[in-house]
Amino acid sequence: FATANDEFVWGGMENQTLTTLCYGCWNESLMVHEFAHQWFGDMISPGTWADLWLNEGFATWSEALWLEPYNYTNYKNRVLNYAGTYLSQNPGWAIYNESWIENPPSNNVMFNYAITYAKSACVLHQLRYLLGDEVYFEAIKSYAEDTANFKFKTAVTDDFATKIGEVAGEDLHWYFDAWVKQPNHPVYFNEFYFTEEQPGSWQAHFLTNQVQSNAPFFPMDLTVMVAFYDGTDTLVRVRNMENNEHFVFEFDREPGMLYFDPNQDIVLKQATTLLSVPQFNTFTGERLLAFPNPAKEQVSFFSEVGFDPDAKFICYDATGNQVLQLTHLSGNKLMINLDGWKPGIYEAVLMGKNTKTTCRFIVVK
Template sequence: MASKRLATTATAALLSTLGTIGTVACAASSGESAPAAGSTVNSTVNSTLSGPSASPLSSSAADTRARPGAPGIGDSDFPTDGNGGYDVDHYLLKLGYTPSAKHLAGTARIEARATQHLASFNLDLSGFTVSRVTVDGRPARFDRAGSELTVTPAESIPNDATFAVDVTYAGEPKPVRNSSNLGTYGFIPTQDGAFVTGQPNGAKTWFPSNDHPADKARYDFELTVPAGLTALANGELVGEPKTAGGRTTFRWRESHPMASYLATMTLGRFEVLQGKTPGGLKNLAAVDPIFRGSLRRLYDVSGKVTDYWSTLFGPYPFSSTGGVVDDFPAGYALENQTKPMYGGFAPDEDIIAHELAHQWFGDSLSIKRWKDLWLNEGFATYAEWLWSEHEGRATTEQLFRRHYAAAVGDPIWSYAPGRARPEDLFNNSVYTRGGMTLHALRQRIGDQAFFKLLKQWVATHKYGSVTTPEFIAMAEKISGKNLEALFDAWLFTAEKPSTW
């Protein structure tokens, strides 16, 4: 995600413009939150089941070897996010949306593998009415409590077995409105469609999922919208859009593993430019008509930046690049895989460089726990500085010194970025001091070892999940130096480093 400070000026200008034009996007009310520990659970049970699958003496309940999957994936900072007991391989989302009614309906298929003997398991889903759940084609019991959808299959699922869950649901998507610096995120209805950005846990506002970056999966999307609108999702378009009965279906496929918060089905009226980068990679830029003047620049800069990062970080990890500018004044950008989203402003080169660097650092390499967010944002911020230097503007050293000049009492020195705080996840220190950490490391180990480290870090963990200790260990191995003091000063100490 781009730091919100980068978008403030552009967003203010947009709001002024929209006020003149009279087309301010409207968002739905706040999304549903999970109940506090110890609160009363309000369960809704599928009452249509009959026969053995509905019996309290079903094989699932009688099998004492099976146990429920955990309602969280194990991230102590976000204890109800994600779920335990299984690993998702693939999502198939067949969804239709009607902007005038703010109504989303469809079926999500989740193909997964059990990591324990499962008596039941949870999916993350906020709001909506769930009408039917099946596991491997057989009706299953389901209960709702907060943002948890608990599924009890007709028979328990053995450890290491693969299974498929189909969830049929409908209702009005409600984004998350957070009073901290998380802002508004998830499925955000707009005047002509929707702006969909899920960081950190907004996937649950539009599809049932294991909503945590530690469980990545492949995605297929079949998105149906009123004719005349465009539905954009991750990856590449499969075939041509098909229109029938006044509605058009778009099929997209992301065949590379992706964290749930990076999934999107942003839709509305868009002007689209498609082609290839100078290096031959598929490139798609799309903008709301209000931003038509920025379409060519978004397309060209996205292609140029993607190709340059491939020389510094290693081969681009996905099959297409690009970006999308919508008219919702989110005040931020998000690195949605293959299609970064820019909420309500035409991005400058630095923000484009930031979001496209995330395709390596954050998308291909995802964090196992949110506390390590600097591995995403610090790297993308440092990439901005590298781009500035590449373009003949301020050098990385100049930018580092400019930020280091902040007084001892500056807030950046009171927040140790190596441990991102859940109530202040997108703190400026995670971005800027995270980027400064990389420059301090570069100064210590030299350019040859530093850029070798970046490429090897990306190649070793491609499509996987990473932690800060793993990065430190690799940095020490490649450089042959003990870097404990450096990382302790820059990442884990809440004061201004004096030596490193």
């Protein structure tokens, strides 16, 4: 290591085996960051400016990893600090921008701390959660030691994703395409409810929805914790690959509460999780659930027994005026586009030959 004079305007520079630090900057995190660049930056350099995150994301994440031998909480708190920096300072562009390959932007954009450093480090942390420690660290080691493709060479994002997927035994481009190549982050609006199917048998229903308007859907593994009235709890993990998914979990004891992402594994997010009350048909016990509720751009209705093809689905506004009628129903999910709907309270009515099931929902703008 060497220190520069006060004319050096950067924090540090990872020259091979001769790292330069700014004047008076002998702090542990900076030294760890620059030392990590000996592997991720020097030994493996980015193939293009669009792949710069493979440098700075790894070096920034390594700052957090350095703290883990003290205790995991120190590591996690540093990652959460990165996430907080990104969420509060997000300029709204993606980590990877293909246009940077031929036309790199200004340093202020390319080296934006919230994106290139903080968010990139969080993407690696979430990848660790996705794969688990054993596979994650094996994959990173394999990437660093791959002399045929990466070691003492360059790396681009798609090749990195392929390499990690090969070690993990699955195609992981879906993760990198969303979290690295899309801007912004998911905003979850989740709902849950519990039902007793028969004595000693309960179901926990978890409905997950992303409501962000500034980015497409972000697929991810989701963990929920279900707490039971007997004082026990359990973790359940599912892969969420499309919006408005409805997951059902079976239990032999009565659940009392459901918590979304209890360990804050998905740090690049905003989330609200609410207890929902399904509406019942008094005669048949059939449940009709609106989700999300309140709804903004679209609302989905779920019927556990499936929609009767001969039934009618009708929506009324608060004044009793009919605003929608659908027939020839099928499946157990019905999605309604809310373009043109006014904000307010609505009632959905499912009219069968001898049944009537209702469900109230709210439209907001």
